[in-house]
Amino acid sequence: MKQSIWIIFLVMTIVAATTGNGICEEGVTDTEIHIGQWGPQTGPAAPWGAVARGTDAYFKMINANGGIHGRKLVHHFFDDAYNPAKTKAGVKQLQEQIGMFAWVSGVGTAPGLAVKDYLMERKIPWIGPSTGSRHWVEPPQKYLFNVYPLYLGDAQVLTDYAVNELGKKKIAIAYQNDDYGKQGLEGARFTLEKNGMELVETTPVAVTDTDMKPHIMKLKKSDADAVLLFVTPGAVARLIGTGKAMQFNPQWLSTTTCGDFPLMMSITKGLYEGVISASFGMGKVEGNIGEVQGIIEPKLDLMKKYKEEAYAKFAAEDERWGYTFCAGFGLAEPLVEALRRCGRDLTREKLVKELEGLKNFRGIMGNISYKPFDPEDPLCRLGQQEVYLQECMADGQSKILTDWKETEYIPKNE
């Protein structure tokens, strides 16, 4: 009796191992495509966790509309609390026990870098990390597709606008002392050099700085008439607030990370009015310069669709319809588009090929293009390279100042 149970067990194991989805790619079955994502839902970085929830609603919308070539997207997202050790644990577990076909987005530079090698060694595609870090494309990786535009571009467009449109003569910058801030510094210097100018002042801001008086003093002394802000939203609020108190009111210009005007208005208590900020998308309508628009009532059809079919139906009741949530759509769009182009016969290599074939793809963000893999050329994996500028209005709406502006990639000088 006992023996026969063993034999049955053995036969079943062999049958299970040889049939089923043996021919399919990992993470793909007849009816499902498994996609993984991490994002902090707790801890200090929790506000950025909205990206993962946005992607979740987006995938649910796609599934409700019939999925992709008869397959549903199964979205596995977990909370890593912005702790890279946990990111790595979660990624390994999902990858090894369930098997993800690809990974999408993923908040944070440190969490992403902790798993980058792991994913790349296994040739698992990863699309759209949610930070504009140079680490994703320097050096470029065959299976890592960047979507989020580099902050280098923000700095170029902001500086160019300040100099050539607003006629500002003295440009200064307050920058965070890390990858993000340094990109701002490089981009601004690059554009000023083209115009035969120099930064009149640079003041580094530490993440932990709460007293901004020394920074404002320095900026005021330089008599800057436009100041670029490459710092966190909290530090932007403190800098503008301290500036106001010390009667230093230059034209403030901020990056895509501070482009969520309703949010910025509330944390600066209204002082954000008149600030110019770069934006990487979220529903800009072609050629609408001078128009006033807001994310609350989107004008772009695609954005309207997302609001009605994804946000209204699948987001939690208290979910805020804001930039971070919508970034969850934008960062996943290239993946979904490539999955559509792959057709029914889906493999990772085919996905990579289709992604490489994306030329001027536009969803709710800017143009996204990739090129066949070239280990020497970061541009082949850079994705979006354009941003536009908007000005914050009194009610948190945005006035569109420019059309999409193409930016230049500046090689890193070590």
Added chain:
Amino acid sequence: MEMKRDYYEDVELFSSGVIIFWFAILIGFLALYPFVFKNYYVYVANYIAINIIVVVGLNLLVGYTGQISLGHAGFFAVGAYGTIFLMSHAHLPFLAALLIAALIAAFLGFLLGLPALRLEGPYLAIATLGFGLTITQVIGKINLLGGRQGLHAPDLIVLGQPIDTDRGFYYLVIPITLLLLLFARNLTKTKVGRAFVAIRDADIAAETIGVNILLYKTMAFAVSAFYAGVAGGLYAFVLRFIEPELFNLFMSIMFLTMTVVGGLGSMMGPIAGAILLSWLDLELRNILSIPYIGQWLQELSKSYFSLTGVSNIQFIIFGLILVFIILFEPLGLYGIWIRTKKYWKTWPF
């Protein structure tokens, strides 16, 4: 029964053949572990082993010597940065770099031990807290250490063997962990260990009978920091990328929590604490996939605890487990072990 008759019985590492037997079984199990369990669990084991090293070291300080530290993430950071820096800039082999980095951490521990001579309780907690917070700020300012942009770990080569899998790393971490555990166990059984305990129980009395407080308090800090340094150096290769933000206050508190929940002043306690809490920390994320209960917890969390509809119940449960352990078992997990042992020894009475 277990009456100790002379000094040598007290200091021996294994008190009976039974213990040696079980220890051998444990070694055998650890040796086979990566072949029995899936790769993910090997990663988890590495993570747990690193926490065990820190917590056993911290226990020498907190449990045996009665000092407190809220700054161990700082020593951990020194170990991590030191190892990577010495490998990539001084081109030292991994083990040498790890040892030197841990010694640097130990030296900083010694320095931190000096103010500890005059500080006690909450004041000492604040002083060590200050150290932990300062060190990451300092590292963030040093461009040679990558500043706030962080550092990538070089390829790991130990004794000519490249190590690039979790399994390979396991066979590096586990021997180091066992070695450090044996050393700690040995230390507590010697003159030094007894001096630590004497300082904890009554430092003035200890001084009057000739225990050199200056020496042993600073030594406790140095040894404890050494352990954190070794663990930090290994941790750098678990993540392969480090930045100052990682070594935050929460990490220090987590180390201390593991020590206290495990049970102060014992060897098994901190090990159990480190295993349980590291495991919960990584695994509670999956609580929602437990059949039936998971579904219910998810609903509960979405209706009452979470603003955004994401179930964050794992952190509530994590907190509850901590509260219950401390509430019902003030001696920590070690207390449960003592009671179980007593029960079986006197069974059936």
